[in-house]
Amino acid sequence: MRTIPNSVVVGIGKGGSCKTTLATQLAGIWASEGKRILLADLDMQASATKVVGLDPVQHGAGRHLMDAVMYGDQLTTVNARDNLDLVVAGRHTKTLSNHLVTATAPQDAFALPFEKIMASGRYDRLVFDLPPSGSSRLADMAMQTGKYLLVPTSSGVDNIEGLRVLAGELDELDSDILLLGVVLMKISAAAPRKRAEARQEVSEILAGVADPFQTIIREAGAAYDDSRKAGLFLHEYAEWATTVSVTNQIRTGIKIPTNLADLAREFYELADEVDDRIALAEDLLQPRAS
Numbered sequence: 001m002r003t004i005p006n007s008v009v010v011g012i013g014k015g016g017s018c019k020t021t022l023a024t025q026l027a028g029i030w031a032s033e034g035k036r037i038l039l040a041d042l043d044m045q046a047s048a049t050k051v052v053g054l055d056p057v058q059h060g061a062g063r064h065l066m067d068a069v070m071y072g073d074q075l076t077t078v079n080a081r082d083n084l085d086l087v088v089a090g091r092h093t094k095t096l097s098n099h100l101v102t103a104t105a106p107q108d109a110f111a112l113p114f115e116k117i118m119a120s121g122r123y124d125r126l127v128f129d130l131p132p133s134g135s136s137r138l139a140d141m142a143m144q145t146g147k148y149l150l151v152p153t154s155s156g157v158d159n160i161e162g163l164r165v166l167a168g169e170l171d172e173l174d175s176d177i178l179l180l181g182v183v184l185m186k187i188s189a190a191a192p193r194k195r196a197e198a199r200q201e202v203s204e205i206l207a208g209v210a211d212p213f214q215t216i217i218r219e220a221g222a223a224y225d226d227s228r229k230a231g232l233f234l235h236e237y238a239e240w241a242t243t244v245s246v247t248n249q250i251r252t253g254i255k256i257p258t259n260l261a262d263l264a265r266e267f268y269e270l271a272d273e274v275d276d277r278i279a280l281a282e283d284l285l286q287p288r289a290s
Ligand SMILES: Nc1ncnc2c1ncn2[C@@H]1O[C@H](COP(=O)(O)OP(=O)(O)OP(=O)(O)O)[C@@H](O)[C@H]1O
Pocket: 013, 014, 015, 016, 017, 018, 019, 020, 021, 022, 043, 047, 130, 131, 132, 186, 217, 218, 219, 220, 221, 222, 224, 225, 263
C-alpha cells in the first residue's frame, strides 16, 4: 500500500459531522502560520472548495484529479490563499469515484499523483477532506493512502455509537492509517458537565487507540455562518472583527457574535495540538540509528 508522508485525512463520519469544517479551518490556520498546505477536496459536493471561496465550476469541477488519476496527467492545483492550494472537487469527482470501483489497482492510481506532487517539495502537508462515510470510493482510497486520521464527532448518541463502530473497525480496515485523535465539535461552552462527560465517553471508547484532543470546539453556529457569508476562514473573520469598533457595529448594523473570538481561538489551539501529535508520531515512527 502507498502511504503519503505528511498527509492528514479528515473523515469517517456521517453527513454534517463537521469533516469539512475541521479540514478547511485547520488547513487555513496552518497556511497562515507558514506551512505550505495542499487541501484535497474529495467530495463531489465540493464543500471544501466553496469554503475556501473557490467556484468549483470555474476550476474544472473535479476534472483535475480525475485526469491525474485516470490519464496520468500532472495534478493541477488552484491557489486559494498564501501557502494554501486546492485540489478542486465537483461533478467529475463522482465520475472518478465510479471509475475507481472497477479500476485495476485503484489505490496505486489514486495515490500516484499525490505522491508525485508531495515528492516535488512544493507542500509541507496534504489534507484530505472526505465525503460522508460509505458514499464514495474516494473515501476508501484516501483511508488507504493517508498517513494520519482526524475524526470529528459531536456528542449525540448516534455520533458516539458511530465512534464505537469506528474503534472496533479501525483494526480491520484495509489501511495503515494512524488515528491521531477524535475532535469533539459543536458542544456548548456553557455546558461544562456535558463537555466533560463527552470527553470521558470518547476516552473510554477509544481506550488504547487514541485520546480525544483536549480542545473542544464550541457550538457557535451563528459565528461560523457569518464567517462563511463573509467568505473568510474563522481566524480571518475573527481578525477582521477586531478592527470593527462597537460604535461602528451599531452604526452599520453589523453584529459580530460575542463567541467568535473564542471559537477562533479553539481552532488555533486545536491546530497546535494536532501539530504536536504529528510531531510525536513522526518521532516514534522514525527508524532509530543503533
Ligand atoms: N462551531 C459550530 N457550531 C455549530 N455549528 C457549526 C459549527 N461549525 C460548523 N457548524 C455547522 O455544522 C455543519 C457541519 O458541516 P460540515 O460541512 O463541516 O460537515 P461534513 O461532515 O463535512 O458534512 P458532509 O458529510 O456533508 O461533507 C454546517 O452546517 C455548519 O454550519
